[in-house]
Amino acid sequence: MVGVEQLYSPLDVEIDKHTLTEYVPAKPLESNLEVVFSVTEKTSITPQLDPCGQLSCGSALKFPFARADYTPMVVLISDAKVLVAADATTETKRVVELTLDIASLGELDYEPGDTVAILPSNSPQVVAQVLQRLNLTQQADSACHVNLALNCAKKSAKVPAHIPALTTPREILTYCVSLRSVPQKQFLSALASYTSELKERSFLASLSSKQGVAHYQTLILERGLCFLDLLELCASCQPTLALLVEHLPRLLPRPYSIANSPLESAHQLRIVYSIRAHNPGVTTSMLEAKVEQYLLQQKPVQLYVYPRMPNAFRYTDRELTSNQILIAVGTGLAPFLGFLEHKQLRQQHATGQTWLYAGAKTPQAMLKQEQLVIWQENSILQHLRLCYSRSSVAEQPKYVQQLLQQDAEQLVELLQQPTTILYVCADGAKISKSIEDSLRCCLQQVLSLDETQATHHLKELRTQGKYREDIWL
Template sequence: MSQADESILKINIENYILEKYTPFKLRQPNFELIYYDEKEKVVEPISEHPLHGQQKCKQLTFPFARSGLFTADIRNIKTLVKKCEDQTVKEVFELTLNHNNKVDYQAGDTIAIVPKNSKLDVMQAIILMGLDENANKYCKFRPLSTTQNSKAKLPLHIPEDKTTPHEILTDCLNLRAVPTKQFLSVLASCCSFAEEANFLNCLSSKEGNHFYNELILEKGLNFLDILLLCTSCKPTLLMLIENLPRLFPRAYSISNSPNGHDNEIKIVFSVLQHTPGVATSMLKRLGAETREFPNEPKSVLMYFRNTNRFRYTPEVAHTSQQILIGIGTGLAPFIGFLEYKKQLYLENENEKKLGKTWLFVGAKRMESVIYRKKLKEYATENILDRYFESLSREKDAQYHYVQDQIKANVDEFVKFLLHRDTILYICADGAHISKSIKGAITECLTEKLGISKDEGTELIKDYEKHGKYVEDIWT
């Protein structure tokens, strides 16, 4: 049992039961699940890369896709940042993928990887739900004749036919999703222990908002955690299908140049120690298995995502100057920018007409700055014209946050930003960090231009509209 599982079991549900509360109103089911008779033969074609469950969903679309789905082999995995004992620094890995897709890409473009839930999570769900006997039986779905919703449709990410509970739990549903209040009330109806039912009903009630905020939103209890905590809860697969969200593809920035890599794509990802994401856990595991058995490389299902202004093209290199701001793994796409710039620089060594590039890096510690050695080399080779580094957990660091370093260099920064051909790129957390950086830049502009805060905000909006201020953010 993991440390996370142990901490969940320490929660005393008696402390989260109210004397009075109004239960959430349950919705009636719209479908029924039918298992194939053993006499009915369902034959799946033998394939080196069997179809992912979501590939069987004919009407399903994949977010921001500009290519079809294809399989890429994992060529290598490299540890960029090791986890530390005090858990202040996350593990960071570089994964190299080998593919045969002919889609062109530029530095800054993104791919999406279609994940699978881990075997452990799937097996845990099957056992806790009591699906052991039927997990691998072929099944299909059809609307209930008694349904009051004549327009009810099966979620598009669920195969309508020739699927199994195991496939649905592996490929289609996010078993680590944060449960809604509606779903908690459904789970309460599946409990045979009154105390557990009351606990879940309280979490889903209006009166129990503070309990929901504490356990679900702050502690991050997910669906599987609820099953571990409430052992008498036995939801049906149909309940999961109608309440759990789709297991969505995970986007990653390409961290290498498009030139000279022969169908090779590199991505960078970090892994949380106690609550790792579904996709990052999968990539770390598959990378480790490939490293252990290099002659039997593992593969992932992926696609190229639509392009936007966050990319480094030959035109951008020759006609603009750039301010790059990367926080943590947000530095990854800029490695591709700089690698490509160096290639263009060498190709045009006699002309040397490439625009100047400044890079601001934010990290917790010096050892958590990914590709730091390479960045220092770029600075000495004039690929990077200015290099700024902020380290939030280093006591002796001159600057702890990028915002502070921007303000400390306000005169030079604003002068460079105001240059007609300068483009500012930010890759950071959209929930807090990118907003804080934008606030600092706005403050610098208002100070040096002698304008109001509202005018500074409008100026940034104008920059965004015209592609002078470009963000790649995540939440």
């Protein structure tokens, strides 16, 4: 379980070293919003079982990529299995498979590769710490609403659509705003004006100034310091809730790939997530807390989910007679587990070839490795190539890119067939780019193309829908 101590990890940033002696502070901004507590301030909103603030915002608030006719609904975590244990020596992330009981979504028509979105919430401990800093602990559950400030001069100012009309400070900080987003310079400058200690105020003001661009680059963009880190670094920074509502972006739902076939069960689906050991993300921390709750209580735990609009990255009955080249790195294997299970359940109709290239840190970190081998033995997979980046065997390829190049001849031959589709899924844009580079090399080598021609060929493949990619982060 991720404790607040880990989320609030001590930072080894010496603020004086990142404070300029000469800079022009940005013009102070007037606050455009105000938080007004109800006259009957003591009547707190009765907390629901598992409330979710953005759901009470009305139809004006859109949920990104939600399928038509679907809004977030409560589903139940009905099972949780650890697929991969975290391992610090190989920097392997813990991977968990969740089974979700989705009966509340009705007859959901989905295919392997489709995605659902999960509504995250900020951890209760972190929210409690922010409330304390804002001096709102006593009013954390008091009814309030957010208005335009009386003196607001900005014509375009409005109350963000992701804040419910009637809410509480705890609800806003738990469900509505992202506490870990990249702080914009305007926000830093606003925070400076709510900081009493000179050294800390100068640090924030200098960081937000035009002259502070290099420090902003290092601390905010490269080291990823977020609002919570700044609060830790600047103990005298005490912003208002209205300021946070104005400057912190919406806490957005996160997509997760469906990792099973719909033929398995109409009312259940599985997702697989990985969690970082250090500085874990908001949604994955929330999922970890829910898994812990599930394992402790041994009864289903609620989660807010909605189905996202499908795209071409899916394996349907149409694909049964075509060929697939599947390339996965890390947890990116998750959607392909669904593809392969679907093919298995439709095996009598499946005439196409399926090749899988997958990479993980170690054999233990490869998702469902035994199942992959069984699929190969049962001719669901015609070609299975696995590699491990932390392998100590010198002559073995470590990366899928190397496997692709080793197989260049047969790979390009299969790819050239009219019904072959190549799918790439990796948890990182850099890996996807590097896979593309090695595919380019394969095309150059086998088809005797120069780099420009091979790039053009890849572009054509994408246009024709023969090269499909899911980039996660």
